[in-house]
Amino acid sequence: DSGVTQTPKHLITATGQRVTLRCSPRSGDLSVYWYQQSLDQGLQFLIQYYNGEERAKGNILERFSAQQFPDLHSELNLSSLELGDSALYFCASSRGGASGNTIYFGEGSWLTVV
């Protein structure tokens, strides 16, 4: 158990819908990262937050948004869903930034868009 908690574990939804994925980082970790893993794209970085502020942005679509709350949990919002958004979404956390810190991953949220 990495200590990073993600909910829901599995989600099936229709095209055009909106979903929210939730992440609780390890106790004491200030950074939260979101990654998407699809069959054809591998593990792609989406976005990073540090202590409530956006720190780095990757290949995140405009239809997707995220935030980190004062209690440090984070949510990833996916809207106007398309079939191609079906993927495994990971949340990860670390004590500080990505430099010099081990990054721990949650078990992921499996999203299927039908």
Next chain:
Amino acid sequence: GIQVEQSPPDLILQEGANSTLRCNFSDSVNNLQWFHQNPWGQLINLFYIPSGTKQNGRLSATTVATERYSLLYISSSQTTDSGVYFCAVTQGAQKLVFGQGTRLTINP
């Protein structure tokens, strides 16, 4: 951006065999981690190893930062070692960049 290449892409072995997985990266890094993704999709930390050598049971890893590569050794493989092994690196304070992984299959 930094490039991460892993080899081989696929590896099939019998139980009890040893294996070496390689990760090459295109620039200097200040974070390198090895992960095992099991058949259920979980990404499990194996090593945080930006340089040097570490061992954990049957697994060990070595990173030669000056030559921009890291090796993961698995000895006396077991069927539970099957899955995909990822190397991931960071430059500065940026995000982890993952390689494409090595798919390891251990047959009984």
